[in-house]
Amino acid sequence: MIINKDIYILFILLFIVTGCSESVHISQKKDELPAVFPDYIDVTVPPNIAPLNFKLLEHDKETHLFLETKDYTLEVKGQKGSFDIPQSKWKNLLANAKGESIKVTVCIRDGKEWTGYTPFYWYVSPEPADSYIAYRLIPPGYTLWSDMGIHQRNIETFEETAIIENKMTGGNCMNCHSFCMQDPDKMLFHMRQNYPGTYLINGNKIEKLNTKTEHTLSALVYPSWHPSGKYIAFTVNDTKQAFHMNDPNRVEVFDLASDVLVYDVEKHELVTTPELFSKEHYETFPTFSPDGKTLYFCTADMQNMPRDFKQVKYSLCSISFDPDNRAFGTSVDTLFNGRIQNKSVSFPRVSPDGKYLLYTLSDYGNFSVWHKDADLHMLNLENEENYPLEKANSNDVESYHSWSSNSRWIVFGSRRTDGLYTRLYMAYVNEKGQAQKAFLLPQKDTGFYHRFMKSYNIPEFIRGKVNYPSYSIVDAAKKQKGIDVKFSGGNQYPTTNPVENMAH
């Protein structure tokens, strides 16, 4: 019995020693900002983001973190210089700071004294971002890929799940996932090699499409849904790649030919128009406007490839589309002339409110994910003003991007972390179309990105989770024969020269 008493006392003492944390009082101030990874200094975040865990780049001392709003303070003890912010308290903090800011003070211990760095701020926007991002994970390699898969991340937590992984389909290639207006129930993606086809998920149905026709260059490639869900614009491409012997860009991917077509989801037919299907020009990266009446795309004069790969300059153009009659307009507008500006446009994406068009601008070509000079630019569709998103861009690659359904958030891939592995960054876009400083998608473990050996491809915001089971996709891949898509309509050999007509 005496022994038991002693044990109780020991437990109480242990609790007192370990359970009560020492209070931290900042007695000195350091007139500098802390060096942290990820760079979360003065960023704007959505009110539904997971905790912004970060670490100090130099951490030989004990560390402590204060997160303060006007009436709430959260303290986090550092572990080897890393701050793992508790999720439930973080949620309360964000709720308290919505539309305002969180003051972030990092402290280090010098002997018995605590020194505080100059505080920085996290601005919490009133508007949330879509709660999920879908992306492909793949090694950023040259030709081989081994494991890859399309995954989805709940940005409100750290949960990541696989939509489909190629380990289930014999290690094949899967790419170009796309959603209709950020709807997780309306999705498509392609599989190549094993079980080739385009897989179209609509609610609880899945369709496998055989999309190569004798009239088109290839199976369907880059997609963009019509907002009605009745059509999907696609490209067909003859794509090649080569590697640089001495260039920071490492890999060069280019088209020898490409065209744009629109797929009729109900009739399983492809339609096009000479302006999108020219033999003398490359047409690629189609995207519909939110009202479904305009199709934007990129186009460039054909060059002697691969010799003149740097001469390929894609312009941003648009053509009208009549969804009721499945018909295209006859004139093409040029919104950005790549040849005149000596630049090249890729990945145009219109904000869901229809006010802005976000695109990637690089020195040449279309595969900007390998171009260090690639930056995000915005086109104001009301006044046609073009400008770079300076606060969101970096000295390294900014490439594929997508809009949140409320038009206030963008997510994009950037190689700024280490120059090679593409990571996801989110940036707030205000009503004037100006982006704030971007922040790296947070992870629970602050060492995750240093360890992780895959790139994030094609980030797409979605309003919820894709619940379609992986095994049902695999079943469809293995069991469905696939519907043969027909090419109907459009003039395969146009008589006009669209780019000449387009150039101002």
Place this chain on the structure above:
Amino acid sequence: MKYKNLLVYLLLGIFLFIFLQFTYKFHFFHLEQYQLFLFDSSYILETIQSIGGLSLLLSEFFTQFYMHPYAGSIITSFLLTLVGLSTYGIIRKIDPKSTTFILSSLLPVLSLLFMHYNFNYLSQGTVAYLFMLSFFYVYLYIDRFLIKIIFSAISVILLFWWGGPVAILFSISILIKELFEKPSQFYWFMIPFAGALLLSLGSVRLGLVGDYRFAFLPDIYYHPSLKPSDFSLYYSWLCFPAVIILTYILRNKKPAAGVKLAGSIILQIGITAVIFSMGNKAYGDSWSLRFKEMEYYYRTGQWDKIIDMNKSKMSNYLYACMLNMALAEKGELADKMFSYNQPGEQGLIIPWNRTHAVSMLLSDLNYTIGNTGAAQCMAFEANVSAIGKRTGRMLERLVKTNLIYGEYAVAEKYITLLEKTHYYGDWAKEQRKYLYNDKEINENSEYSLRRKSLPHKECLFTTNFSDDELLHLAISNPSNKNPIEYVGSMYLLAKRLDLFENLINTYYNTDVLPTLPLSFQEALIILNENNMEVWKETGISEVVINRFIEYKKLILKNKNNQALPQLVQNTYGNSYWNYYMFK
């Protein structure tokens, strides 16, 4: 008796160690490149959480030591001895008087040994097998029916988690055991079997395991991109149930004694020896051992040993590639390459076949030449196509190539990763001094030579590795002779003397090619047999000229002699003339 039997397994372990060390030591050095263990809690946690994760983790842990002499042989013989010993324990528990235990317990050992010869097999399979044997051994000591059911059900779950599909083998073994022991209760033991099937099925449906064959069969212990080319992967899985059945069948027979026992033991040893011998012949993979030995010498910079190994006749592109790399490392490629048997241009630069092994070789080759971009490209390909999805040696190459390019951030990423490894850790720490420090890079001869070779002009390459790319390197850094010698040698091996002549006309007497190496001189004489002015202009040595005169006499004298090729081989076998005429 018991200790005598244990001595048998001690002897087995010693025999296996000696055999593996003498026959397969280079195989283990080679295997080290297929997996990478990290002293990193996140990696350990992630691996353990996966299906079969613990066995995979242990196999990666063991593999990290394989670059140390004896380690691969010790670890493998230890694992296999444990398999033999555990099987022995199981047999003895079922039939304490068993006299057939030698053969019965060695069959699983042999079947697993044959798999260890195969570089696409992961020792994870053997670790998982040991897990299964251990659980089965414990199970044999349980008498109470209910405890048996509970234990087997838990075992199936744990085995599936830690070892993968061995849980199915375990549940089948229990079924067999109970069928012999208590046929009336046999059907109860369908529960763990059904559990194992459900776990396997569920793991595929949930996407935890990629394919049914990885959930139900030992295919999970093989390269995931390949299907086993024969049935050997399944031998050990057939062996164990067969051993149990055999032990039960023989249990009620009167045990052999005296001469019969001696005869039985001799017969078992004889059968074991025959299987061992046949298995070695069938699965020994002896052709690749030679290559693995050369690869080890390449890793450790022992160029002369590679050259020595190629003094005998050989007709293999891989060997020739290694030989030519060793000659290039010594700066002797175009002088001495025809002193050795050259099977053709693919023996100089082997075509890429998208495999891990050839990707690694091409990364080495391009690094030797000074083609940093291609070395990096192939290192990346090798890294992603390795069984373990990363290889320390190719990560080391990625560190080097990124340092050469000045891509310090990504070099740092790889350094950080390698610092967490046993074999590469110290080397990785040492590389930190080069990060963001061009001065240090320029003072390192290995890095500065290659940095200087980076082409100044815009230049793309493909995985076909053309002469154009090498010429860019040669022009960028004329002090590096390997690119120009590789281009010239490429033309000579392909017998494209027109291209060779053009090369000489363009680059001879420039910084790129100020003097002609021996084989180039020999080829130039063929091109200008009747134009001795050119001989003088291009500085062809008197020795070569006199030798050619003697060679020509031999040819003219024996032009109708069928033995001419042999005669030329005897005296001029080390010349380009011999290759050009008779290869």
